[in-house]
Structure formats: structure tokens, C-alpha cells
Amino acid sequence: MRPRFYRSALWLWLALAVVGPWLAPLSFRAQDRPAALQAPSRAHWLGTDEFGRDVGSRLLVATGLTTLLALGMAAPALALAAGAGLAAAAGPRPAAVMRQCGEICRSLPWMFVLVAVRAALPLDASTGDIACTLIVLFAAAAWPVAAWAFYSAGRALMQREFVLAAQAMGASRAHILRRHLWPNLRGLVATYFALLVAAAISAEVSLELVGLGLPQPWPTWGNMLDPLRDYTVATTCWWLYAPLLLLVPVLWGLSRQGLRLPSTMSERANLETP
Amino acid sequence: MLLRLGRRLAAALITVLAALVLCFALAQLTPGDAFSALELDPAIAPAELAHLRAEYLPQQSLPQRLAAWLEAAVHGDLGVSLESHRPVLSLLRQRIPASAELLALGLAGAWGLGLTLALLPAWLGETGRRRGRRIMGGGFHAAASLLTSLPLGVLAILALVWAPVGWLPQPGSGTAPWLAALVLGLAFLPTVYFQAAQTLAEVAERGFLQQGRALGFSPARLWLRHALPNAADVLVPVASLTVSQALIELVVLEPLLGWPGLGQLSLQAAQSRDMPVLAALVLLSSLVVIAANLASDLLQAWLNPQLRPARRLAAGNGGA
Numbered sequence: 001m002r003p004r005f006y007r008s009a010l011w012l013w014l015a016l017a018v019v020g021p022w023l024a025p026l027s028f029r030a031q032d033r034p035a036a037l038q039a040p041s042r043a044h045w046l047g048t049d050e051f052g053r054d055v056g057s058r059l060l061v062a063t064g065l066t067t068l069l070a071l072g073m074a075a076p077a078l079a080l081a082a083g084a085g086l087a088a089a090a091g092p093r094p095a096a097v098m099r100q101c102g103e104i105c106r107s108l109p110w111m112f113v114l115v116a117v118r119a120a121l122p123l124d125a126s127t128g129d130i131a132c133t134l135i136v137l138f139a140a141a142a143w144p145v146a147a148w149a150f151y152s153a154g155r156a157l158m159q160r161e162f163v164l165a166a167q168a169m170g171a172s173r174a175h176i177l178r179r180h181l182w183p184n185l186r187g188l189v190a191t192y193f194a195l196l197v198a199a200a201i202s203a204e205v206s207l208e209l210v211g212l213g214l215p216q217p218w219p220t221w222g223n224m225l226d227p228l229r230d231y232t233v234a235t236t237c238w239w240l241y242a243p244l245l246l247l248v249p250v251l252w253g254l255s256r257q258g259l260r261l262p263s264t265m266s267e268r269a270n271l272e273t274p
Numbered sequence: 275m276l277l278r279l280g281r282r283l284a285a286a287l288i289t290v291l292a293a294l295v296l297c298f299a300l301a302q303l304t305p306g307d308a309f310s311a312l313e314l315d316p317a318i319a320p321a322e323l324a325h326l327r328a329e330y331l332p333q334q335s336l337p338q339r340l341a342a343w344l345e346a347a348v349h350g351d352l353g354v355s356l357e358s359h360r361p362v363l364s365l366l367r368q369r370i371p372a373s374a375e376l377l378a379l380g381l382a383g384a385w386g387l388g389l390t391l392a393l394l395p396a397w398l399g400e401t402g403r404r405r406g407r408r409i410m411g412g413g414f415h416a417a418a419s420l421l422t423s424l425p426l427g428v429l430a431i432l433a434l435v436w437a438p439v440g441w442l443p444q445p446g447s448g449t450a451p452w453l454a455a456l457v458l459g460l461a462f463l464p465t466v467y468f469q470a471a472q473t474l475a476e477v478a479e480r481g482f483l484q485q486g487r488a489l490g491f492s493p494a495r496l497w498l499r500h501a502l503p504n505a506a507d508v509l510v511p512v513a514s515l516t517v518s519q520a521l522i523e524l525v526v527l528e529p530l531l532g533w534p535g536l537g538q539l540s541l542q543a544a545q546s547r548d549m550p551v552l553a554a555l556v557l558l559s560s561l562v563v564i565a566a567n568l569a570s571d572l573l574q575a576w577l578n579p580q581l582r583p584a585r586r587l588a589a590g591n592g593g594a
């Protein structure tokens with residue numbers, strides 16, 4: 001399908017994430033234990049979960065929260081990567097420092113660090129603290145790959161004629177960065193943003209399923225899937241799979257954006273390899 | 275080469291130190307400890323708690339603690355678990371085989387299947403079936419895209435629901451990790467497939483394959499003997515990346531599927547705030563990642579003549 005189709009689908013998802021929480025017909029946290037695990041009906045369009053909460057309303061709120069968290073996780077990672085990568089590319093010396101830092105960050109076992117941090121946080125850590133932990137650790141873990149891509153693309157541009165001409169005319173580094181590198185790299189940065197958001201959503205869902213994500217009662221796509229860990233629930237309550245209806249297309253669309261990376265060998269030959 | 279290796283090792287040492295400093299600093303900065311949960315127990319007097327803390331949690335500054343821990347670690351003593359009171363080393367030794375088995379099976383499956391899927395359309399195209407090639411490539415592409423859209427945790431849950439009962443890991447019965455390996459393999463299949471297909475497509479545009487065709491090489495020889503080794507240069511670093519990534523995914527996969535490996539140990543240790551075990555796990559996983567990176571570096575140097583020392587090239591041994 002056309003890239004335009006995926007792009008409009010992604011815009012639709014963002015719109016749903018913004019408007020959705022206000023559209024929720026019922027409270028996302030009001031429990032009704034006697035009405036637990038009911039199939040979809042007039043009152044509950046997508047049924048109820050194991051505490052009798054309305055799955056449809058929770059899904060709407062969860063879309064907003066998951067999107068917010070994923071964007072919040074991806075944005076600092078992207079900013080760090082773009083800053084480090086572009087500064088290194090336009091800088092006076094090829095970036096040994098950035099590369100070493102990236103290498104170290106890439107080799108650190110972030111998942112185990114996350115587990116250790118969650119172990120050390122107090123038992124009643126607030127939702128904000130937990131979200132901050134996720135954001136910081138995701139940024140630290142995810143920036144090196146993107147930074148390296150920006151750096152090598154930037155280095156390749158720095159050898160092009162228009163940059164050499166600008167340098168010959170005495171343009172400052174900041175000017176070259178702003179007028180020559182950035183306009184050419186915007187597409188790459190946008191693509192990496194899509195990939196980082198997809199990675200953040202994926203990580204959030206998986207972490208939620210082992211109890212390391214946002215705590216209840218806040219709904220996210222991940223913790224709405226949590227009851228499915230129970231075998232009988234998973235085989236009988238098909239309506240609890242509802243978050244997958246949003247999760248899978250969104251991740252699909254985001255990774256489609258990522259597949260448009262410039263990657264033919266002639267293009268890559270211009271870039272320095274690590 | 276030696277210089278490169280030396281720089282690599284220095285960087286590896288810094289990485290391990292950074293990981294440990296991070297781990298210790300975080301443990302220091304955050305308020306809870308292994309005995310926080312006991313504060314809620316009315317049967318335990320505060321004096322008793324203070325005594326426990328004094329005995330098990332050393333009251334030293336961060337560098338002192340780190341230095342002491344490192345010194346003991348170098349001597350093969352990783353401390354004693356606060357929860358089970360067993361030496362951390364024996365805990366790790368008990369869990370490592372399970373995780374290693376899972377990693378090896380899962381990644382071998384992902385790489386074997388991924389490379390096969392990437393090579394099949396090329397082989398079809400070679401034997402003149404253009405249409406079959408297009409359909410097959412499109413199908414694999416769509417399947418791989420769908421797999422990328424399923425986070426590992428979701429894959430694990432779906433596997434638990436749909437797998438035959440005999441496949442589920444039984445605690446202590448020593449069943450093979452088929453199910454967990456299958457999930458891990460499926461999770462890494464898209465990465466391997468996309469990278470391999472893309473790299474092979476790029477290799478296919480180069481002249482030597484055309485020449486091979488003109489010389490009448492068989493498709494198998496063309497792709498396995500000539501294309502694949504040239505693609506290996508790109509694929510080897512990807513392989514080391516999948517190893518480190520898979521190690522991370524174990525933390526999600528093992529608890530969900532009940533596989534008694536390092537990932538499950540780390541989550542249990544986290545729940546009981548067992549810092550000695552967590553520190554040892556951070557050390558171990560960073561060592562594995564570094565070993566994988568180093569192995570990929572050496573393998574790449576061995577595969578790519580351009581990275582070899584100059585005198586062997588001068589001896590006329592330069593062709594790939």
C-alpha cells in the first residue's frame with residue numbers, strides 16, 4: 001500500500017490518542033466486581049475486564065496514555081541522537097567521543113539496569129517516577145543507533161560540493177548545520193522518530209506484561225493485555241484482545257515508515273561504516 | 275589489528291565499569307533496600323531491622339563499596355544472595371545453562387530460517403520464475419512486517435494460549451525450551467530477514483554475480499558461495515546485535531513462559547531487592563554483550579580482506 005495511506009492512518013491514530021480519553025463513555029477506573037469478565041453488550045461495547053471495568057473506555061484512555069508515554073520516551077532519545085550525531089558530523093574532528101559514548105551505552109545491559117532500578121524504587125513509587133525511569137532509561141539505551149545513522153549521513157553530506165562551497169565562502173559551522181545539513185536530514189530524522197516510537201510502544205507493552213510498566217489503575221495497551229496471562233481468561237474472553245486491534249496496525253504503520261530508510265549500497269557507500 | 279583489539283578491550287573495560295557504577299549508584303540513590311518490606315511486619319522490632327541492615331548492607335561510601343565488590347568479584351566471589359543466602363555464583367551457575375540453551379536455540383532458529391527465507395526468492399528468480407519470486411518475496415515481507423508489529427510479550431502470551439500442552443515448560447522436569455525458543459526465534463526473525471534480504475539485494479547488484487551467471491554457475495554456488503560471504507560483512511555485526519538484544523528480551527520472555535533462566539532470576543531478585551544478585555547479573559550481561567561485539571569484530575576482520583593486515587594482501591592473497 002501507498003506511503004500516503006500509512007501516513008494518514010498514523011495521523012488518525014494520533015487524533016484518536018488526543019480525543020479518545022475525552023470520548024470514553026464510562027470511567028476507566030470504576031470497578032464493578034459482580035460484572036467481571038462480561039462479553040460485549042449494550043452497556044459495555046467491548047465487554048468488561050477481571051475487575052468489571054469497561055474495556056472500551058479503558059482502551060480509549062489507554063490509547064492516549066500509551067501514545068503520550070511512547071512519544072515521551074522517543075522524543076528525548078531522538079533529541080539526544082540528533083544533537084550528538086549532527087554536532088559530531090559538523091564538528092571539527094570526527095566524533096571519537098560520541099562514538100565511544102555510543103558504544104558504551106549500546107553495550108550496557110539496560111534491561112537489567114531497569115530491573116535493578118525498579119527493585120530499588122520504593123514499593124509505593126508514584127506513576128510519575130516510574131514514567132520518568134522508563135523515559136530516561138529508554139533515551140539512554142536507544143540513542144546510539146540513531147545518532148550513528150545521523151552522524152554518518154551528516155559526514156557524507158559534509159563532503160558534498162554545496163557544503164564545500166559554503167565552507168569556501170566562509171560559512172560558520174552553525175550556518176552549515178542549519179542551512180545545509182538539517183534540511184537534507186529531516187527525512188531521516190522523521191523516519192528514526194517513527195522507529196523509536198515503535199520501539200517505545202513495543203518496550204512498554206512487553207515491560208507491562210512482566211510488571212515493570214506503569215502501575216494500575218492507569219490503563220495502557222500493555223497492562224490491558226495483562227489478564228491474558230491467565231490461561232482460562234485467554235481462551236474464553238476474546239474481547240480482552242481488543243488492544244491488539246490498535247497495537248498491531250500502529251506498529252505496522254510505524255515500521256513501514258522505517259522501511260523507507262535510504263539503504264542502497266551506493267548510498268551506504270557514501271557513508272562511513274563504524 | 276592488535277591496536278584495534280587493544281582499543282576494543284579498553285573500551286570493554288570502561289563499559290563494564292560504567293555498568294557497575296551505574297548499578298551501584300542507583301542502588302545508593304534510591305530509597306528502598308532488601309529489608310524495606312520487613313518494616314511492614316509488626317513481628318519484627320526496629321532494633322532487629324537495624325541489626326539486619328548493619329549485618330548485610332555495608333555502611334560505606336559508594337566508591338569503597340564498589341572497590342570492595344570488584345575486588346571480591348575478581349577473586350571469584352560475587353557475594354551472597356540476600357534472599358536465599360546462597361552464593362550468587364552458584365545461583366548464576368544454576369541458571370546459565372537454561373538461558374544459554376534458550377538463546378542458542380532461538381537465535382539459531384531465527385538466523386537459519388531468516389537466511390533461508392531471504393535466499394529462497396533469489397533462488398526462484400535465478401531459475402527464471404520471476405512471478406513466483408515476486409509473490410514469495412511479498413509474502414515473506416508481509417509476514418515479517420506482521421511479526422515486527424507484535425511485541426515480544428504479546429507473542430509469548432499468544433504462544434502460551436495456542437501451544438500444545440506438551441510444549442509448555444514444566445518446572446524441574448528438564449523439558450527442552452521449544453516453546454520459548456520458538457517465541458524468541460519468531461521475535462528475531464523479522465530483523466534477520468529484513469537485514470539479510472536487503473543486504474543480498476544490494477550484493478545482487480554487484481558485478482561479480484553477473485559474471486558468475488555468465489560463466490554458468492549454478493544458483494546454489496552463485497548465492498551460497500559468492501553472495502552470502504559478501505553479505506556476511508554486513509550481517510556479522512547484526513548477529514552480535516541480536517545476541518545482545520536477545521539477552522535483554524530474556525527478562526520479558528522467561529518470566530512469561532516460566533523458563534528458569536537468568537531473566538527470571540533477575541525479576542525475582544528485583545522483587546526481593548536482592549542487590550548482590552542484580553549487580554552480578556549486570557556484570558554478566560555486560561560481559562556477554564562485550565564478548566559478542568568482540569567476536570563480531572574478529573569475525574568481520576577474518577571475513578573481510580580489506581581489514582586484514584597489509585602484508586598478507588601484498589602476498590597476493592587479496593581476493594574475496
